[in-house]
Amino acid sequence: MDAPRHKILILDDDPEFLELYKEWLSALPSKPDIQTTTNGARALALLEADAFRVLICDLKMPKMDGLQVLSIVRRRFPELRTVVMTGVEDEEFRTRSYALGVDLFWLKPDTQQNMQMFLECLESLLGRDSEGGFRGIQSKSLMDILQMECLSQSSTVFRITRGSQVGKIWILNGDLIDAETDGARGEAAFRKILEWKSGSFETLPSEPERERTITKSVNALLLEVAQAIDEISGPAEPDVAADAEHRKTVWRISALTREGAEWVIAATADKNATPEGWGTQSAKELGNWTRYAGEAMKRLGEKLDAGTLSYIQAQNFEHKIVLLSDKNKTYLVSWPPAADASRIFEQSKKLISSWDS
Amino acid sequence: MDRAGTIVASTVTSSYPEEMLHEIAKEVLGLFREARSAQLSLKEFKISFATFQVTAREARGGAVIFLSPSVPSASSV
Numbered sequence: 316m317d318a319p320r321h322k323i324l325i326l327d328d329d330p331e332f333l334e335l336y337k338e339w340l341s342a343l344p345s346k347p348d349i350q351t352t353t354n355g356a357r358a359l360a361l362l363e364a365d366a367f368r369v370l371i372c373d374l375k376m377p378k379m380d381g382l383q384v385l386s387i388v389r390r391r392f393p394e395l396r397t398v399v400m401t402g403v404e405d406e407e408f409r410t411r412s413y414a415l416g417v418d419l420f421w422l423k424p425d426t427q428q429n430m431q432m433f434l435e436c437l438e439s440l441l442g443r444d445s446e447g448g449f450r451g452i453q454s455k456s457l458m459d460i461l462q463m464e465c466l467s468q469s470s471t472v473f474r475i476t477r478g479s480q481v482g483k484i485w486i487l488n489g490d491l492i493d494a495e496t497d498g499a500r501g502e503a504a505f506r507k508i509l510e511w512k513s514g515s516f517e518t519l520p521s522e523p524e525r526e527r528t529i530t531k532s533v534n535a536l537l538l539e540v541a542q543a544i545d546e547i548s549g550p551a552e553p554d555v556a557a558d559a560e561h562r563k564t565v566w567r568i569s570a571l572t573r574e575g576a577e578w579v580i581a582a583t584a585d586k587n588a589t590p591e592g593w594g595t596q597s598a599k600e601l602g603n604w605t606r607y608a609g610e611a612m613k614r615l616g617e618k619l620d621a622g623t624l625s626y627i628q629a630q631n632f633e634h635k636i637v638l639l640s641d642k643n644k645t646y647l648v649s650w651p652p653a654a655d656a657s658r659i660f661e662q663s664k665k666l667i668s669s670w671d672s
Numbered sequence: 673m674d675r676a677g678t679i680v681a682s683t684v685t686s687s688y689p690e691e692m693l694h695e696i697a698k699e700v701l702g703l704f705r706e707a708r709s710a711q712l713s714l715k716e717f718k719i720s721f722a723t724f725q726v727t728a729r730e731a732r733g734g735a736v737i738f739l740s741p742s743v744p745s746a747s748s749v
Contacts (some may be wrong), residue, residue: 357680378711406685416735416740417712431677520697535698597710597711600709600710600711601710601712602707603706603710604706604707604710604712605693607702607703607706608703608706610701611699611702611703612721614699615695615696615699615719615726616721618695619692619696619721619724621722621723621724622721622723623718623721623722623723624719624721625720625721625722625742626720627718627719627720628717628718628720629707629714629715630714630715630716630717631712631713631715632715634712636712636714641704654699
C-alpha cells in the first residue's frame with residue numbers, strides 16, 4: 316500500500332512566489348500535496364479543515380503577519396511542522412521565530428544550491444515521524460548542549476549567534492568534526508565559540524560530506540576549553556553595548572512569548588524618534604497609532620477634566636490590545652483574540668513593568 | 673454618531689455641553705480612523721481615565737459611544 320501523501324500549506328502574500336514554490340515542492344520525491352494561500356486567516360481555516368504536515372510561512376504580510384500566524388498555530392496545532400521562509404534577514408525575527416517553536420528558518424533561496432538545500436531540508440522534515448518532545452526556549456551552557464548531542468550519537472550542525480558574531484559546529488554520529496567562526500576553523504574556532512558566555516543557537520541539517528578538521532574527542536576538547544577559560548581572567552568583550560542590547564532583545568522576546576502576548580510596541584512623545592517593536596514587522600505604523608492615541612487621549616482628558624489616561628483596551632477579530640504608559644513611554648501590547656479580557660490589562664502592566672529592568 | 677461626527681441620537685442629559693460630546697466624537701472617530709491606517713481596524717475600545725470611561729463600538733464608519741464614571745478595577749470590553 317502506498318504511503319499517504321503529506322500535505323504542505325504555503326502562506327505568502329505574493330501569488331507569483333506561491334505558484335513558483337508550488338511547482339518546485341510538487342517535484343519533491345515524496346510528492347506532497349501542496350496548497351497555497353495569501354492570507355493568515357485563510358491559512359488558519361485550511362489548517363482547521365485538513366491535516367497538514369508542514370506550514371511554510373512568510374513573515375512580512377499585511378494584516379496578519381507571519382509571527383502572528385505562527386503564535387496561533389503553535390497553540391492550536393502543536394503537531395504541525397512549521398518553516399519560516401522570509402526575504403528579511405533579521406536576527407530578532409530569527410530568534411522570535413525559534414522562540415515560537417518553528418522547525419526551520421530560511422531566507423528565500425537566491426541560488427540553485429540554496430534552493431536544493433532547502434528542498435532537502437523540507438524532504439527530511441516531511442519524513443520525520445512525530446516523536447513527541449518539547450519545543451521551547453533553552454537556557455543551557457553550550458558545553459551541556461554539545462555534550463548531549465554527542466552522547467546521543469546524533470548528526471547535526473549547530474549555528475551559534477552572539478550579537479554580530481556567528482559560529483558553526485559540525486557533529487557527525489556523535490563526533491565533533493569541524494567548527495568555523497570569524498576566519499578561524501577547526502579546534503581554534505571551536506575554542507573561540509566556547510568562550511562566548513551567552514547567545515542563541517539553532518540546529519541545521521547535518522552535512523555528512525563536511526571535511527573533518529577536528530580529531531580530538533569532544534570530551535577532551537571541552538576539558539581543554541574549560542581549563543583555558545578558568546585560566547583567563549576577564550576576557551576582552553569585543554562589543555559590550557551590542558551584546559547587552561542583543562541580550563535585552565532576546566530577553567524581551569522570551570518574556571512576551573512566555574506571558575502569551577503576541578507583540579509589543581513602545582513609543583515616546585518625540586515624533587522624530589522611531590517606535591520600537593518586538594514580535595511584529597509593523598512597528599512604525601503601530602507606533603504611530605500608539606503615539607497618536609496617547610496625544611489624543613491627553614487632549615480629551617484635559618478638555619473633559621477627566622484626569623490622566625489610565626489605559627485603552629481595544630479589540631478586533633485578530634487581537635485584543637492594551638495601550639498604557641510607563642515612565643516616559645507609551646506601550647501597545649497585543650494579545651490573542653481568545654485572551655481573557657478581564658486579565659490582559661494586569662498582564663500588560665506586569666509585562667511592561669519589567670521591560671526596561 | 674455617523675461617520676461625519678454628527679450626533680444621530682443621544683441619551684446624554686441636555687445639561688451636558690454639546691461641544692463636549694463633539695470633542696469626544698472627534699477623538700473617538702480619529703482613533704478608529706488612524707487605527708485603520710495602521711492596519712489595526714479596531715472593532716471597539718474602552719478608554720479609561722481617572723474619573724471617566726469612554727467605550728466606543730465602531731458602526732459602519734460611525735460609532736456608538738457609552739460614557740460612564742470610572743470603576744476601580746479593569747473590566748472587559
